Amino acid sequence: MPQSQAEHGAQNTSKASSSEASSRLNKLYVLDTNILLHEPLAFTSFKEHDVVVPMTVLEELDYIKDSKKDVARDARVSIRAMEDLLRDASPEQMLEGVSMRGLGSGQASPSGSLSIFADLSMNKTQQVFTSNENDNRIINAALHLQAQHAPREVVLVTKDINMRLKAKGAGMSKVQDYRTDQLITDIKYLTKGYYEFEGEFWSKVKTVESVTEGRDTLHKLDKSLVPDPYINEFLVDETHSFAGIIEAMDDTTLDVLDLGYERLMSRRAWGISPKNIGQAMALYTLLDPHIDLVVLTGPAGSGKTLLALAAALEMVVEKNMYDKIIVTRSTPEIAESIGFLPGTEEEKMAPWLAAITDSLEALHKNDENTKGSMSYIMEKANIQFKSVNFMRGRSLQNAIVILDESQNLTASQLKTIITRCGEGTKLICAGNLTQIDSNYLNALTSGLTYIVEKFKNFSGSATISLDGVVRSRLAEFAEKEL
Numbered sequence: 001m002p003q004s005q006a007e008h009g010a011q012n013t014s015k016a017s018s019s020e021a022s023s024r025l026n027k028l029y030v031l032d033t034n035i036l037l038h039e040p041l042a043f044t045s046f047k048e049h050d051v052v053v054p055m056t057v058l059e060e061l062d063y064i065k066d067s068k069k070d071v072a073r074d075a076r077v078s079i080r081a082m083e084d085l086l087r088d089a090s091p092e093q094m095l096e097g098v099s100m101r102g103l104g105s106g107q108a109s110p111s112g113s114l115s116i117f118a119d120l121s122m123n124k125t126q127q128v129f130t131s132n133e134n135d136n137r138i139i140n141a142a143l144h145l146q147a148q149h150a151p152r153e154v155v156l157v158t159k160d161i162n163m164r165l166k167a168k169g170a171g172m173s174k175v176q177d178y179r180t181d182q183l184i185t186d187i188k189y190l191t192k193g194y195y196e197f198e199g200e201f202w203s204k205v206k207t208v209e210s211v212t213e214g215r216d217t218l219h220k221l222d223k224s225l226v227p228d229p230y231i232n233e234f235l236v237d238e239t240h241s242f243a244g245i246i247e248a249m250d251d252t253t254l255d256v257l258d259l260g261y262e263r264l265m266s267r268r269a270w271g272i273s274p275k276n277i278g279q280a281m282a283l284y285t286l287l288d289p290h291i292d293l294v295v296l297t298g299p300a301g302s303g304k305t306l307l308a309l310a311a312a313l314e315m316v317v318e319k320n321m322y323d324k325i326i327v328t329r330s331t332p333e334i335a336e337s338i339g340f341l342p343g344t345e346e347e348k349m350a351p352w353l354a355a356i357t358d359s360l361e362a363l364h365k366n367d368e369n370t371k372g373s374m375s376y377i378m379e380k381a382n383i384q385f386k387s388v389n390f391m392r393g394r395s396l397q398n399a400i401v402i403l404d405e406s407q408n409l410t411a412s413q414l415k416t417i418i419t420r421c422g423e424g425t426k427l428i429c430a431g432n433l434t435q436i437d438s439n440y441l442n443a444l445t446s447g448l449t450y451i452v453e454k455f456k457n458f459s460g461s462a463t464i465s466l467d468g469v470v471r472s473r474l475a476e477f478a479e480k481e482l
Contacts, residue, residue, distance in 0.1 A: 026050055026112060028149055030142040032158035033060040033134070035178045037071045038410055038445075040078035042178060043114055044103050050112040051100075053082070054119045054141040056134050074412065085114060117141055128170045135160070139167045146172060159445075178445075187433065187443045190297075191456045193463040194234035194281055195226050201235065201242035217258040219244065229254055232291065232462040234281045236261070243277070245284070259284065270310040270318075270363055278466045279303050285462040286311035286428065289321055293418070295452050296430040298466030301475040304430040305404055306359045312400040312428070313363070316381045322400050322426065324382035327356050328417075329404035356385075356404065388417065398424035407431035407448045408438045414447035 027049040035042045036057070043051045058079075065075040089098045097113030119141035128143055129136035142156040155174040156167050164175045197204055209220040223229060226246075235244045235256060243264045248255040264280045266273065269287060274280035278298070285294045286307060296304040315321040360374050367373040377383075388409075403417060406429040414429070421427050429451065433443040443449060455461040469475050 026152075028052060028145060028152060028154045030054065030117075030138070030145060030154065030156045031057060032138055032156070032160060032163065033057045033064075034159045035157055036061065036078040037064070037074050038159060038178065038441075039412060040074045041081055043078075043082065044100060044110045046110060046112055048111045050097055051114050052117050052141075052145060053114070054117045054138050056119055056137040056141070058116065060134055074410075082114065086116070117145065119144070135163050135166070139163070139170055139172065142167065142172055143170060187449070190433075190449060190465070191230075191452050191463055192465040193232075193295075194236055194278075194465075195229075197235070197237040197242075199237065200239045201237040218247070219256045219258060221254045221256055223249060223252050223254050226254065230456045231459045232285070233456075234464075236277055236281075240277070243280075269307075269314040272306070272310050272363065274307075275303070276468050278464060278468065279307060282307050282464040282466060283311060285464060287314065288462075289315075289426070291460060291462050292421070292426055293451075293455060293458075293461035294426070294428045295448070295455070295461070295463040296428065296466060297433060297448065297452065297463070299434065299469055300432055301469035301472070302466035304432075304466060305356065305402075306362060308402050308404075308428045308430055309356060309359045310363060312402060313377065313381055315426075316400060317377065322424070323398045324384060324400070326384050326386055326396065326399050326401045327404070328386045328388050328401070329406075356402070388413070394420050395422045396420050396425045397422040399426075401425060401427045403427065403429045405431060405435075407433050407436050407443075407446050408441065409447040410438075410441065410445075411447040411450040414451055418451070 027046075028051075029046050029049055030052045031043060031054075033056075036053075039045070043053065061075045061079055065072055065079060085100065085103065086094055086098055094116045095118065097115035099113050100110040103110055119137055122140060122144060127140040129140055138158075139156070142154065146154040153174060155176060156164075156172050157176055157178055158164055158167075159177055164177070167175045204225060205221060207222060211218050211220075226233070226235065229246055229249060231246055231249065233246045235246065236242065240261050243259045243261040244256040245259060246254050247257050261277075264274075264284060265277070267280065267283050267287070269283055274283055279302075282294075282296055282303075285291050294308075296308065298304055309325075312322075312325045316323070316325055357374075360377070361370060364370050364373040364377070388403075401417075401421065406414065408431075409417075418427060429448065431446075431448045433446060433448060436442060436446060438446075441447075452463050456463060
């Protein structure tokens, strides 16, 4: 029987009210520019919720994509991704919102919409801030959308702390940081790379099966002995009577290689030996050719760069295991300033890689001719200084790559560098999470923190958090007291 016009109208009204109720449940996220620079595809991370990008954000991305800033590539990636989604949309559809279904896979795939808000067309009576600064324009847009879509929840998302304060003060109900890349809630929970037992290790062990092959002894232990164990995690105790590393594990047991505390402490590389157990564990992972990624974290003066360079020289010059050493680092100023410095790429990078040359000088300070030794070793070990920006597009084969100051990189930037590493390449990432220079990062959202947590269950990687300043008693006191 055909539907009456009244029934048909009632059904349409029901569908409209259902759609309206559904849209009220979904939040509306307004993104600041720094979110898309921090993670270019961030607009796809809000699941069933809708995302709005103000026109001012597109203007800022347009300016940055052609600049010499180190985030220019991220701006271009974000613009291309949005253009791919909105390419076939009409102007009306772009303002209304285009569905993001199909952009991802699995439970993380977005089902909300992406729209562009023409905040430039807002008249002065709709604006709280009258100055024309970009941050103020974005806040004005968020406030306008909050009023327009009430009672639906509208959230401004920005990594700029001051902008969050301004937005709240101007009347924005919901303002938050971008947290999808944050794997831990507090930096104290960051993986250290080792587990220290109180008292003596063997007093904690109830059952063990030991097998000796040549000089190596492997212990099969109960998995419950170690809370949340993972591959390449070191096990040590307070009494300095045991040191081992987890080589394999299953649902119930751990295979622990007995390293011997004294043997671990007596290892040497390029004439230096560890000053504490943390450095000893770091040196072990650095010299192990089966570990492709070593992450060293710790305070200034804990020996990260010196150990990395000593191990690299040992493996390239003495053992001929690798062909070259590539040294790079990231600081916010490099991309903008390097072009104005004279000389080759290596000479341009020299001011920022002084920590490496200082460490190289320290390793040869007792030679008769320190400068001559340094020049000889730099040529012999084929040490190359490279800018992070020039690492993209390369494929690094049979090399040791030392990435210093890696706490200033985002997860996507670190991914770019890690995926450059080809067959037979070892990557050493060193960084101090208390010395982050980036405006968009903190200790929890740094790419260094991200890869420590992401790679902790990968058998080809190891993390060591160095504790204790060994540079000097002055540096040690400053690290503790200042």
